[in-house]
Amino acid sequence: MxxxxxxxxxxxxxxxxxxxxxxxxxxxxxxxxxxxxxxxxxxxxxxxxxxxxxxxxxxxxxxxxxxxxxxxxxxxxxxxxxxxxxxxxxxxxxxxxxxxxxxxxxxxxxxxxxxxxxxxxxxxxxxxxxxxxxxxxxxxxxxxxxxxxxxxxxxxxxxxxxxxxxxxxxxxxxxxxxxxxxxxPRQSLRAVIPTIIAQMATGARRIKLGSLRPTRDFxxxxxxxxxxxxxxxxxxxxxxxxxxxxxDEISIGDLVQLITEVMGVEAEVEVDTDRLRPLTSEVERLWAxxxxxxxxxGWTPEYHGRDGLTRGLRETVAWFTDRANLRGYKPYMYNL
CATH class of the missing domain: 3.40.50.720 (NAD(P)-binding Rossmann-like Domain)
Known part of the structure; x- marks a missing residue:
């Protein structure tokens, strides 16, 4: 159709x-x-x-x-x-x-x-x-x-x-x-990628996150x-x-490192206990x-592998670091 x-x-x-x-x-x-x-x-x-x-x-x-x-x-x-x-x-x-x-x-x-x-x-x-x-x-x-x-x-x-x-x-x-x-672009801060980018875009160098161990297929x-x-x-x-x-899959910890490379900044991660899921509720691994x-x-991803993820992150970072876009977010708050 x-x-x-x-x-x-x-x-x-x-x-x-x-x-x-x-x-x-x-x-x-x-x-x-x-x-x-x-x-x-x-x-x-x-x-x-x-x-x-x-x-x-x-x-x-x-x-x-x-x-x-x-x-x-x-x-x-x-x-x-x-x-x-x-x-x-x-x-x-x-x-x-x-x-x-x-x-x-x-x-x-x-x-x-x-x-x-x-x-x-x-x-x-x-x-x-x-x-x-x-x-x-x-x-x-x-x-x-x-x-x-x-x-x-x-x-x-x-x-x-x-x-x-x-x-x-x-x-x-x-x-x-x-x-x-x-x-x-446009994703809310309930998701990990914009959470990392938005915190660093506003000058934070200690990034608050939950568990770094799980892997995801982005x-x-x-x-x-x-x-x-x-x-x-x-x-x-x-x-x-x-x-x-x-x-493909990447751990949240490795994702943070990749985003810091894309943004050209150094940052440390602080595990925020409020952001941790209940122990048996955390989904530890996803890979499609x-x-x-x-x-x-007949569908295949155009953004795949490390190169594809890096390219997608560059486009996402470019959008979030535009002041007009970043103004609509509150990176200092934990977004449920």
Missing amino acids: ELAQQRVLVTGADGFIGSHLVEELIRVGADVRAFVFYNAFNSFGWLDHLPNPIKSQIDIVSGDIRDPYVVREALRDRDIVFHLAALVGVPYSFHAPQTYVDTNIKGTLNVLQAALELEVKRVIHTSTSEVYGTARFVPITEEHPLHGQSPYAATKIAADQLALSFYHAFAVPVSIIRPFNTYG TYVKDTVRGFTAMAQSDSSVGQVINIGSN DNSKARQLL
Whole structure:
């Protein structure tokens, strides 16, 4: 399915990945409706920061993914829905698990039910590598057991299974994209890469972090967005769960060293106990097997290996060190 002229809805369009996806969909000629979280400030999140020629082409709808009526109205007359709206921070899920259930599970149900009733052509549901928990084998294939080590991960597992149930029970054309740790411009400081960069960009030379031991498969946002569009364009992805990752891993400790090299500064790490996950909740290792994406979607990461990660970090550092961008962050605070 070509995306040009397709009528699409992007939930969570005001967020990090969602805003990048909206940009790309406009670029390829899709008719884009962006579902953003309602607030009294009339803020459209990161969509407010897009260039005017792009913003002028977006139909922005404010609402709450937890409201089934609002979701159904947003989906009316759409061909494709990219469902990204979710609460994504792991630490905050320890404090507010009920909110994660309401948003991630019930919000997904609202999208699926509306898609069923309105006969939407495609539903691209967003999963996360956190559903795997600590790797039992690497690289992690889509057949790896699911293990919810946080309320966030548990709600995403539930949402994924709910999405698959609508495919099996009602023939809703659902595809599940499972990105590994996406990074890049506009990401919040709940994630480790912008946390490191933003602290150093404001002059800190003692970087506060949690555990340095875990490894992650970092995927640049441009590659993740290409994964979303490839999922929508491939009929082979219907009914499938597909990893989007770089097929590489790096420890947080080694990541810090790489970022200091990219930024040309020296820094020490101070382990902040407030940032440590509960002992058995920490996901110690993530490393994606992306062969299914290659086979079904023709997708491969353009930013892969150490060279690709370095290139992505350079682009990310350039964005965060722009004073106009950095001004919107509070690097001195721990962002749950």
